[in-house]
Amino acid sequence: MQRRITAPREVLAELREDYSVCGKCKLCQGVMAQQCDDPRFWRNCPSGTRFRYEAYYASGKLEIARCLDLVEIEPDERMGHVLYTCMLCGSCQDRCYPVKEIHPLRVIELLREKAVTDEWAPLDLFEEMIGNIEKYDNPYGVPADKRVEWEQGLGIKNALKEKCEYLLFVGDDYGSFPSLVPRIRAVADVLKKGGVDFGTLGREEVSSGSALLHIGDRDYFETMALSNIANFEKAGVDKVITADPHAYAVLKEEYTIETDIEVYHFAEVAAGLIGDGRIKPGKKVKTKAAYHDPCRLGRRFGVFEEPRQVLEAIPGLEMIEFERSRKNSLCCGGGGSVFFWEPEYARWATGERLREAEHVGAEAIITACPICVRLFEDAIADGASNIKVYDLAEILHESMP
Amino acid sequence: MAKSKMRQEIEARRVVNRPLVMEKDPVHNRQENLAKALADLKDALGEEWATDDVSILCGYARDQSFTPAGYPHIVCMPGSTEDVQAVYRIANEHLIDIMPFGTGLTTAGMTIPVYGGILCDLRRMDRILEIDGENMYAVIEPGINYLELQAAAQRLGCRVLNPSTSATAGVISNHAFCNINLMASKYGFGMDNIIDVEMVLPTGDILKTGPASYGAVKGHVPGPGPDLSTMFRYAFGTLGIVTRMTIRLYPGAKYTQEVFPVYEKDRLSVMADALYMLAQDNLALELAHLMNSFFGIFIGDNNREASKVSELMPRHNIMAVFGGETQEEADLKAHVTQKMLEEHFPMFDYMPKEALVDMTEENEFINLDKWSKFFNVTVRVMRVRGSFMIGALIDKLENMVGIEKLMREACTNQVGTNDDPLAPDDASTYLQPYHMGRSAYMEYDMYTNQSDKDDLIRILMGWFRATFTAMSKGMIIAAGGGALIKGLLPMGDLMMAAIQPNMATFMDAFTHMKMTLDPNNISNRRWEYDTQTMKKFILF
Numbered sequence: 001m002q003r004r005i006t007a008p009r010e011v012l013a014e015l016r017e018d019y020s021v022c023g024k025c026k027l028c029q030g031v032m033a034q035q036c037d038d039p040r041f042w043r044n045c046p047s048g049t050r051f052r053y054e055a056y057y058a059s060g061k062l063e064i065a066r067c068l069d070l071v072e073i074e075p076d077e078r079m080g081h082v083l084y085t086c087m088l089c090g091s092c093q094d095r096c097y098p099v100k101e102i103h104p105l106r107v108i109e110l111l112r113e114k115a116v117t118d119e120w121a122p123l124d125l126f127e128e129m130i131g132n133i134e135k136y137d138n139p140y141g142v143p144a145d146k147r148v149e150w151e152q153g154l155g156i157k158n159a160l161k162e163k164c165e166y167l168l169f170v171g172d173d174y175g176s177f178p179s180l181v182p183r184i185r186a187v188a189d190v191l192k193k194g195g196v197d198f199g200t201l202g203r204e205e206v207s208s209g210s211a212l213l214h215i216g217d218r219d220y221f222e223t224m225a226l227s228n229i230a231n232f233e234k235a236g237v238d239k240v241i242t243a244d245p246h247a248y249a250v251l252k253e254e255y256t257i258e259t260d261i262e263v264y265h266f267a268e269v270a271a272g273l274i275g276d277g278r279i280k281p282g283k284k285v286k287t288k289a290a291y292h293d294p295c296r297l298g299r300r301f302g303v304f305e306e307p308r309q310v311l312e313a314i315p316g317l318e319m320i321e322f323e324r325s326r327k328n329s330l331c332c333g334g335g336g337s338v339f340f341w342e343p344e345y346a347r348w349a350t351g352e353r354l355r356e357a358e359h360v361g362a363e364a365i366i367t368a369c370p371i372c373v374r375l376f377e378d379a380i381a382d383g384a385s386n387i388k389v390y391d392l393a394e395i396l397h398e399s400m401p
Numbered sequence: 402m403a404k405s406k407m408r409q410e411i412e413a414r415r416v417v418n419r420p421l422v423m424e425k426d427p428v429h430n431r432q433e434n435l436a437k438a439l440a441d442l443k444d445a446l447g448e449e450w451a452t453d454d455v456s457i458l459c460g461y462a463r464d465q466s467f468t469p470a471g472y473p474h475i476v477c478m479p480g481s482t483e484d485v486q487a488v489y490r491i492a493n494e495h496l497i498d499i500m501p502f503g504t505g506l507t508t509a510g511m512t513i514p515v516y517g518g519i520l521c522d523l524r525r526m527d528r529i530l531e532i533d534g535e536n537m538y539a540v541i542e543p544g545i546n547y548l549e550l551q552a553a554a555q556r557l558g559c560r561v562l563n564p565s566t567s568a569t570a571g572v573i574s575n576h577a578f579c580n581i582n583l584m585a586s587k588y589g590f591g592m593d594n595i596i597d598v599e600m601v602l603p604t605g606d607i608l609k610t611g612p613a614s615y616g617a618v619k620g621h622v623p624g625p626g627p628d629l630s631t632m633f634r635y636a637f638g639t640l641g642i643v644t645r646m647t648i649r650l651y652p653g654a655k656y657t658q659e660v661f662p663v664y665e666k667d668r669l670s671v672m673a674d675a676l677y678m679l680a681q682d683n684l685a686l687e688l689a690h691l692m693n694s695f696f697g698i699f700i701g702d703n704n705r706e707a708s709k710v711s712e713l714m715p716r717h718n719i720m721a722v723f724g725g726e727t728q729e730e731a732d733l734k735a736h737v738t739q740k741m742l743e744e745h746f747p748m749f750d751y752m753p754k755e756a757l758v759d760m761t762e763e764n765e766f767i768n769l770d771k772w773s774k775f776f777n778v779t780v781r782v783m784r785v786r787g788s789f790m791i792g793a794l795i796d797k798l799e800n801m802v803g804i805e806k807l808m809r810e811a812c813t814n815q816v817g818t819n820d821d822p823l824a825p826d827d828a829s830t831y832l833q834p835y836h837m838g839r840s841a842y843m844e845y846d847m848y849t850n851q852s853d854k855d856d857l858i859r860i861l862m863g864w865f866r867a868t869f870t871a872m873s874k875g876m877i878i879a880a881g882g883g884a885l886i887k888g889l890l891p892m893g894d895l896m897m898a899a900i901q902p903n904m905a906t907f908m909d910a911f912t913h914m915k916m917t918l919d920p921n922n923i924s925n926r927r928w929e930y931d932t933q934t935m936k937k938f939i940l941f
Contacts, residue, residue: 023465026506026569039552052478052525054460054505067459072470078454
């Protein structure tokens with residue numbers, strides 16, 4: 001497929017002032033003291049908390065960027081580990097930017113792009129994922145025929161064949177894992193019950209490219225993005241709904257540079273449907289649950305209220321908050337494409353979040369991201385906790401008559 | 402000859418190369434010994450906790466000061482006192498320097514390894530080993546920061562003295578250095594609140610100080626016998642590494658009330674008198690004087706908002722916080738104090754707390770209630786985008802008043818410009834009555850854009866001018882680094898002796914103590930034993 005550029009390239013050197021003025025104040029390592037009620041949970045940088053050396057915090061990576069720029073050091077194998085254990089959760093930037101106007105997350109993202117461009121990125125670690133995308137247009141190696149099986153019996157329109165108001169963009173995960181199939185079916189059913197006119201791209205939907213952008217392979221990401229954009233244009237849709245925050249992020253930040261689309265997360269649509277009275281959760285769901293803010297939905301785009309509005313409408317549901325909630329939310333371990341190559345470390349991060357859920361007394365975790373759901377469930381299956389995990393759509397669907 | 406393109410580019414980017422070789426033909430840190438030391442460290446601490454990977458080393462080469470980058474050769478992370486002993490033993494065996502690193506939040510280049518060697522990052526030692534709310538003390542390891550300890554103390558109805566640094570700063574390293582309290586200076590600074598320490602000396606031996614070390618109970622009263630706990634304050638790791646420290650806690654207040662006296666005129670002497678009265682009265686739990694500019698920094702969450710707050714505030718502000726078992730008690734203390742001030746200082750106005758809340762409501766990260774609870778992490782250190790230099794003075798309150806304008810002038814004329822919207826002269830002047838008396842602490846901080854070389858020169862000139870202005874008036878530089886800059890400047894020791902007569906003797910005594918405790922001169926090596934002088938410029 002011909003490679004084109006969808007977004008103007010930003011290079012690391014453009015952020016020289018950002019990485020030159022970091023004084024390692026440690027602000028990026030935890031939540032704001034004013035917002036933290038229990039010191040046990042003040043740390044919020046997964047890689048720094050796990051690997052401890054300064055380099056694993058954002059401040060250390062800013063220093064790497066500075067030293068590379070100054071030609072003080074040259075990339076080595078460890079630099080790959082340092083850079084690619086970051087989960088790109090953005091907690092560092094959320095702490096640092098309001099105070100110092102530095103963009104640590106952006107520097108790390110561009111550092112990864114530089115690593116790929118300069119050919120020192122450890123892409124061999126992602127060989128399987130990249131190979132899967134090349135072969136199946138899906139990072140998990142699930143063929144298109146298999147990925148659309150979830151649609152069976154739901155009568156969902158094919159947007160390339162029938163006109164529809166909204167396009168439901170499924171994303172990489174929902175169709176790829178059997179455990180997530182009931183969740184995406186719940187998404188579709190809620191939309192249907194709410195009277196939303198939507199369709200999917202069916203077999204023609206390819207990976208959003210999010211996983212590729214995470215590892216810094218912008219060229220390949222753009223290849224995937226353009227394929228989807230071509231289908232959006234063919235289908236004539238200008239409103240896209242997705243329940244996958246990773247797809248949501250690239251659709252909203254990258255695809256919109258190339259095409260004129262409005263992008264909504266399922267939580268935003270569902271909150272609107274409830275607000276308009278088009279759907280009414282009526283059945284009681286009796287559990288005490290904490291909502292886990294996915295990094296790409298909450299911290300990145302500020303979608304904090306809509307999922308909570310949906311959950312507040314569900315009778316019987318007792319909602320509590322994590323110690324680190326909303327902007328302070330801890331990554332579930334699913335960020336930055338880390339789980340593709342360091343599953344044990346990703347599992348450690350998931351375990352940290354599960355322990356926090358237990359600490360606040362939650363019987364269940366509700367989240368609005370298929371990767372979060374999958375990682376939580378995998379860790380629970382391994383005996384990390386007895387907590388139940390719900391997708392937002394799943395629990396909403398359960399409460400609908 | 403025309404410069405090559407690469408050279409031009411390198412010069413434009415101010416490449417300094419990787420500053421890993423610090424000395425010609427060094428006795429310490431020899432290449433062949435470094436490899437052996439690394440292998441031994443990995444054996445002792447575990448493969449994961451010692452490395453010479455440059456990606457890891459570079460994270461320790463700079464801090465918030467403008468001190469030039471200094472790379473360690475090796476970084477290690479001990480997890481226990483025994484590990485620290487092992488690190489020192491290995492360093493002695495192979496003659497490698499050790500630079501202790503608490504949490505690394507430094508503004509003065511204090512953890513930048515001057516000659517390389519092993520940087521000993523202590524953040525794996527992050528336990529509160531004991532916390533006693535009844536007897537009000539806590540035993541902690543070096544990786545514990547103020548936020549963790551403050552919250553743990555508060556659960557027991559106690560509190561830790563609020564530091565004039567961020568919540569993520571290490572308690573042990575700050576207490577051992579000075580830990581200037583922003584507010585509750587009546588209890589002394591952090592360094593006055595050390596009950597005892599456990600140290601690993603540079604030889605690898607363990608020294609435990611305080612009465613508990615020889616079988617008595619762990620108490621706040623030192624002795625009987627000489628108390629060694631205070632000998633290691635301000636030693637910057639030159640005499641060993643503190644692996645445990647017992648520090649005092651203070652009773653927390655269930656309820657609080659604040660009084661904010663403000664004064665528009667630029668007359669520091671009036672504020673000094675008011676501060677003295679409040680300190681002597683001793684009703685206030687926390688007490689601070691903040692010029693409008695510093696108030697902005699104190700409460701604003703970034704430069705822009707700090708400037709906005711500064712513009713709104715009157716020139717001089719006092720913040721007094723009162724505590725009580727009931728709200729009525731706290732209110733009564735505040736009321737009595739305000740009446741007293743109204744009587745003696747009729748020129749003051751009083752800002753209601755609501756005004757402060759209104760003023761800061763747009764600031765996303767300022768929640769005054771939690772700010773009071775945990776103190777504001779955005780204070781100074783974190784706010785600064787570039788570097789800054791701290792000047793700190795301790796003297797009588799009236800002397801501070803006398804010199805304050807001279808100091809501001811010295812800073813302003815030399816520092817001149819930077820990107821900070823706050824004028825440099827206003828950047829950070831505040832007074833604190835110390836120990837309820839007329840001893841006071843004053844700072845003159847200078848901020849700079851770290852990436853602007855000219856700005857760095859200005860800040861340096863300004864700082865030295867202000868410092869010499871202070872010293873010429875007989876002031877004591879609070880940072881107390883004098884002993885460590887022995888022999889730095891030609892005739893410097895004589896100059897220092899002229900300004901501060903006892904300093905040369907003091908420096909000699911310190912040198913002898915260092916030579917006794919650290920025979921191989923490996924722990925934060927600052928000067929050579931043969932010449933007893935520094936070879937390199939090192940701040941502090």
